[in-house]
Amino acid sequence: MKILYYVSSHGYGHISRSYEIIRKLVTSSAVHSVTIASDRIDFIQDNPAKISLRKASLDVGVFQRDSISLDIDVTLQHLEAFEKNKNSLMEAEAEYAIQEDFDLILSDSASLPFIIGIEAKIPTIFIGNFTWDYIYSNFGKYNPNFSVIANILKIEYSFATSAFILPFHCPMDGFMEMHKVGLVGRRSNLDKESARAKFNFNKHKKYFLFSFGAYGLKDIVWNWESIPDDWIIVCSELAGFESDQILNIPQTYYPDLVRAVDFVVTKPGYGIISESIYAETPIIYTDRGDFAEYPHLVQTLEKSHPSSYISQTDLLRFSFSECIAKIQDTDRNKLTKLALNGESDILALILQIF
Template sequence: MSRPTLYVAITNHGFGHATRAAAVAAAVKALWPEVDLVMATTAPQWLLDEYLPVEYEYRPVAFDIGVIQPDSLRMDLPATLAKLRSIQSHQQATVAAEAAYLKQRKVDLVLADIPPLATAIAHAADIPCWMMSNFGWDFIYRAFGPEFTAIADWIGDCFRQCDRLFRLPFHEPMTAFPTLENVGLTGGTPRYEPDALRTQWQLQTPQSRTVLLTFGGLSLQSIPYHRLAQFPDWQFLTFDHDAPDLPNLFKVPRQGFRPVDVMPLCGRVVSKPGFSTFSEACRLNLPIVTITRNDFAEGPVLVNGMQDHSWHQVLTPDEFFHGEWDFLRQPLHPPRRTQAIAKHGNEQIASAIVNYLADPNHSP
């Protein structure tokens, strides 16, 4: 009997989709180590390795573009639209080529986060396509204006072919999907004891005055690090190795550490709106300070959902980039809802996948 094979297709946009999909893939392997994994993404392999410390096949292919961005906040919409039209025009050849690979590889199930063409690729290979996300790309592109309408309609048609959607928290309605089920938060789990890291890195500041600054895989070019001088009794952590050398700014080593690994050291995280950062912080009950991002449709949805379930502060870009950072001295706002948010999305999705793969009749 051949080993069951799961093919995970990950959208070509930022790092967050890759980390949350890899966390789910790791949960699948934990439940059933015999499952073969194919990770289909152009996200760097070192990133997957940080969340998926098991054997898998790395297949560096891309079926979508997300949004072309020079950094974590700026977007190049004309280049994005041109690339999307190119992807659409090559759809038939792309689908045929990857469906042939799925058949050759004897893939049993596709899990996509959340390239639209994954549905067509899976069905051309006569296997189901399940998806996981808190938004669809049709929702994002439609908000960019009428020139994106035709593309958004095409993507909505792709999503209507999805066999099963796991809808993550902090979501938009995702009305294009015919079959959906809500699941809990996804993400990684810290791998280190906080006290051991504090000793190793010689961090003396208490947790309440330790802050993680993280802005996703693309980072930012204009973080106002000079503001940190106003807080000499605070400790700041960053993964930005281009940051200036400051006495109260510690640069986390590049290898072996993820934002979630250092979150337990901190009293809050300062970030842009990003599902994976918000999700991992909420899983650890870590307060979130975020910048608003109203030019990207997911931004207000994420910030609104985060305010419901996390201690928080919400800043305008002007307050963050040009203000005095007085927000660090202000009290945090409590979550707006008292009902706890579900935190076991990894396990929920992985269990559904393993149950399907283990069923000889492959009943969903």
């Protein structure tokens, strides 16, 4: 089986989880190869057998000023330009899929690959926890053109042969066939003590990992003087987040860092939530703008993992004490356990259906 796997270029969450799925797929003798098509292929640093990389972008996503604020106007401009050129892109991708003789097309989470599949007569699978029509329909209150585009995308999604739905999912009613799968995400092979030793963490200090993904934290004024002496702010090459009070740990396997720290400080996104759950590291989360996925992430997060909300005002002051107290008071026995190992679920479903 030759698989063409389209991955959204929006942030890092799509490519990080998709790569975990792909690594699982190529362990099967039934899978001959997987071609990853994305603008985020630079995220992949190794060179595994049976996997090839191809630069391509089949969705717009949402443009962001930084990781906690959206740029709605720029998003619409790019969406409208994409729609104008969509037919030629679809035809070129369908011709490529036919020439390369792919047996299956997967998409996390663009809608256009399902039209490509119809054109190339290749079955298709959606993988994700939201669809872009759901995100853009929420923006219709800012400009009606978002609603028009959302309706187009919803039709495109309906052509998927099947849909594999991840945890933390938004409403999805446009697919003909749906299967719920377990959590997908990167994970560390280290226990907590070994991870802390890897980074030479001091057992008498609390470590807070600031994890704000692909878009960084730009032009934000932080109250560095308010950080207690026994708290250490940690990041790994976070754009725009600079101070001599930050412990920056570059070029490391990120799930090991998530495992090592005491708390992850973030805006809710699928990738960092899944990695924190696998690492068993509590989350302090803040707002991320009017992104329709947010309430669904937060709702499941609060039911299934030690976590606490912090306002952006308190975030800038590093006022974590109340969040820490809430997390420490969490009765973990009352938390809902999520289904894990979604990568294995997906491989099993593909082998069963196709």
